Amino acid sequence: MRTRGPVARAAAVGLLGASVVVLVGGCSLFGQDDETDGVSVFDVEAGQCFRVPEEITVELTELPAVPCTEPHEQEAYARVTYTDPATGTTPDTFPGADALTTFADGACAEQFQDYVGVDYRDSSLYFTYLVPSPRGWEQNADRDALCFVTTTGSQLSQSVAGTGW
Structure with a gap:
């Protein structure tokens, strides 16, 4: 999947909002400790929380997942x-x-709004996303955009679902 950030919230560069060309082959390249689990981008579900990889890349295959009660x-x-x-x-x-x-x-x-409980324009949080890469589209039949709530530097230690933040 290719990484992109929203136009309206371009300042919210986080896990997915940069444009550097590097292919990531697995979790070990994220530089995270053993407390994170690599989750395939094809298996990401709403409500899962992730750490920002140390290397921001254009194409990702896995994301470093953590429980939402851990810093993310x-x-x-x-x-x-x-x-x-x-x-x-x-x-x-x-x-x-x-x-x-x-x-x-x-x-x-x-x-x-359905997830956080407030329109993103009124939120203290931002959003970003992953979109299919040309290779993912052709090889993996990847057709989904994955949406992520993000912050601008501070970490979260709970789920943002329904918080109205």
């Missing part, structure tokens, strides 16, 4: 399947990074 910077809150706005269907061919970014910006913004 990211919490997954939605998985949304890409649909082409013109057709309402999910295309077989890669739609391009711009189309996926536009889709994720809107879809993640829409899902934020």
